[in-house]
Amino acid sequence: MMLLRSLLSAYLVAVAFAVPAQEKRIHHQADLSNHIHDDDHGYQYDHEAFLGKEEAKTFDQLTPDESKDRLAKIVDRIDTDKDGYVSHAELHHWIKHRQRRYIEENVNKNWKDYDQNKDDKISWEEYKNTTYGYYLGEEFDDVEDKATYKAMLTRDERRFKSADRDGDGIATREEFTAFLHPEEFDYMTDLVVQETIEDIDKDSDGKINLDEYIGDMFTPEDEESEPDWVQTEKKHFAEFRDTNKDGYLDAGEVAHWILPGDVDHADNEAKHLIHETDTDKDGKITKTEILSNWNMFVGSQATNYGEDLTKKHDEL
Template structure:
C-alpha cells in the first residue's frame, strides 16, 4: 500500500494496453512507494491524493466518494482512533503509527485475499504452476501474436516473465512453491529488504525506455512529466528536477543513473516514509504551530487528509459498520 506503498501507493506500472483481452489480476504491479517524491509533488503543486492514500490506505477509495459533511464526520471518528493516549491531541508518533497501521492492514488484506483465491484449501504453500494457471492460464489459448501486443514493457508475455522471475527470487528454498511469508514478499517486494534488488531491477526496466540498462535524465523526467508541446517552456519544478538529477542522482556524472544510483534514489538509506508523511501532515495542518494536532485542526484541513473527489455517492456507497 507498498507498494507502500506502493503501494504505492499505491502507482500502477502495468497499464495493460491490450484491447479485447481479459486482464490478469492487478496485483502484479509494483506498488512503488519507491517513486513517492515524484508522486507527492506534481506539476508544481502538492498532490493531495498521495496524502489521502498514505493516511487512509484502502479506505481512500471510499472517502473519495463522500460528500464533504460525511467525510468530516468519518474523519472525526478516525482521529479518535489515532489519539492513542486520549489527550485530545494527535502527535507525530501517533500519526506515524496510524500510517504504518494502514499500510500493514492493506498488505495483510491483499495477501489474505489472494492467498485464499489461489489456495482455497489453505495449504501451507502455493506452487508456481497453480498460480500461473490461475493468473495466466488464458494465455495458453491465445494466438502467440496476441501475446506480443502492447509495448516491450507491458505485453502479457513480459508480465508473465516478470512474475516468474519475481516468484523465483521470493522462493528462498528453491522448491518453486511459496509459503505465506514468501507469497507476501512476491506480492509486495517493496516491503522486504530481501527483495530490494528486484524492486530496483523492475524500476529500471519500467523507466528505461531504450533498454540500455540505465536511466537517462529524459527517462527520469518522463516518469513525472509529459514532454511539453513544441515551444512550450518546461515548468520550474521540472528544471529543478533536472538539476537534482545532475547534482545528486547521477553521482558518477556520466549522464545516467546506474543500478546503485537508482537504488539510492528509490530506497534512500535511513528514510522513514511513515515518519516523513506524519511530519508533512502536521506541518500542513498545525495552525498554532505547537507540533501536534487537535481534532478541529485536522477536520479544518479535511481535504488534505481525506478530501472528497465526488459529491454524489448515492445508494451505491458501501457503508462500514465502524462509521
Template sequence: MEQVWVQGRSQSGGCGPGLRRIVDRMDRAGDGDGWVSLAELRSWIAHTQQRHIRDSVSAAWNTYDTDRDGRVGWEELRNATYGHYAPGEEFHDVEDAETYKKMLARDERRFRVADQDGDSMATREELTAFLHPEEFPHMRDIVIAETLEDLDKNKDGYVQVEEYIADLYSAEPGEEEPAWVQTEREQFRDFRDLNKDGRLDGSEVGHWVLPPAQDQPLVEANHLLHESDTDKDGRLSKAEILSNWNMFVGSQATNYGEDLTRHHDEL
C-alpha cells in the same frame, strides 16, 4: 449549499464522517488526550501500511491457492493470473501476446526470488515478498531491476533525466513545461544522480526507490504535521486535520482515501 458526499468527502469541499472517525482512532490508539501527536500519527500510518499488506495478501491467497493446500504454487499463480495455456501456446489468442509474455516472465522471475527455499511453492511469507517486494531486503535487487526495466527506454542500463521525467509527465505539443516538472529535474540532478554523471545506475535507482534506513511512516507523519499544524504547537487537533482533509485523503494515513468508507471495526 447542499453537499453531496463522495468517498468520504463532499463535492463542495471538506470531509465526511470517515475522516473524523479515523482521527478519533488515531488518538485513542495513543494517549486519548484529544490531540494527535507525531508519534500517534507515525504509529497509525505504520498500522495502516501493515493492514493494507495483510489485506492484499489475504485476498491474493484466496485467489491463488486454488487447491486449498495452504501453499501457492507458481503454476497456481500463473494460471489464476494469466489463464491456462499448454506449453508453447501462451497467449496465442490475445492481440498483444509479446507484452503478456514479458509480464509472465517478469512475474516468474520475481516469484523465484521470493521463493527462498526454491520449492516452487509460496508460503504466506513468500507470497507477501512476491506482492510487496519493497518490504523485504532479499527482494531489493528485483525491485531495482524492475524499476530500471520500466524507465530505461533506450535499454542502455541507465535512467537518463528525460526517461525519469517521461515517467512523470507527458508534454502536449506546444505546451510549456510546468514548474513542478522543472523541480523534478532539479531533484534528479541534486539528489538522485549521486555521482553527477547525468544518469542513474542501478545503485542510484536503489537509493531512490528504496532509500537506506528510512522510517517511511515517520517521514510521512512529519510531512503531514508540517503541512497541517497551523498553530505550530507540534501536534494536530481534529480541526486542523479536518481543515487540511485533502492532505490526509492523499496520504497513507487514510490508505489514500480508501479507509474513509471502511467500517469502524475494519480500521
C-alpha cells in the same frame, strides 16, 4: 511508486483472474503514494499517505460535511491515549499501520484466488495456470501482442523464484507477500532495482538517463506546458540522484532513489501534516486543528472508511 502494465486488463478478457496490479510495477515511494508530493497542486499524496492507497477513493462520493464527520471518527481512533491531542508518535503509528493493512488485505484477497487446492500455499504452477492458463497451451498464439505476454510470464516467474527463498517452487504467505510487494523485503532489493530499470530504460542500455527519468513521470500531450515540478525533478536528478555525475542512474543510484534505507516516509509525512496544521505550534494537533484542514487529510478523495467504520472489530 504508483502503477502498472495496463495492457493486461485489455487482453486477458478470457482469463479467470487478471494479474494483480501490485506486482506489475514498483514505484519509488510505493509505501505511501505514487503521486508527486506537491501541496501547491493538491493533496492526493497526503490523502493516500494518511488513509492508504487503495482506500483513498470513496470520499469522492461524499459531501464535505460527510468527509469531515468521518474524519472526526478517524481522529478519535488515532488519539490512542485519549488526551485530546494527536501526537507525532500517534500519527506516525497510524500512517505505518495504514500501509501494513493495505498490504495484508491485498495479500489476503489474492490468496483466495491463487490457492486453488486450499493447502495454504501457492505453487508457481497454481499462480501461472490461474493467471495465464487459458493461453498457455497455445503459446499465447491467440493474443494480439504475444511478445508482451511472454515477457510478462517470464518476469512473473523470475519474481516468484526470487520471493521463494527455499527454492521449492511453493510460496508461503510470507513469500507470496514478497512476490506481490517486493519493495517491503530486503532480500528482494536487487529484483526491485532490476524491474525499475527495465520499466524506465527505454533504450535498453541498462541505465536511466534524464529524459527517461522525467518521461516515466510526465509526458506532455497536445503541446501541454511543462509543470513546475518537472524542473524540480530535473534538479533532483542532477544534484541528488546522479551521485557520480555521469548523466545516468546506474543500479546503485536507482537503489538509493527508490529504496533509501535511511528515509522513513511515514515519519516525514507525520511531521509534514503536523507542521501544516499545528496552528498554535505546540508540537501536536487537536481534532479542531485537523478538521480545520480537513482537505489536506481527506478532502473529497479519501478512503472506503465507510466500510472501516462499520466493522465490528477494533483492528484499527
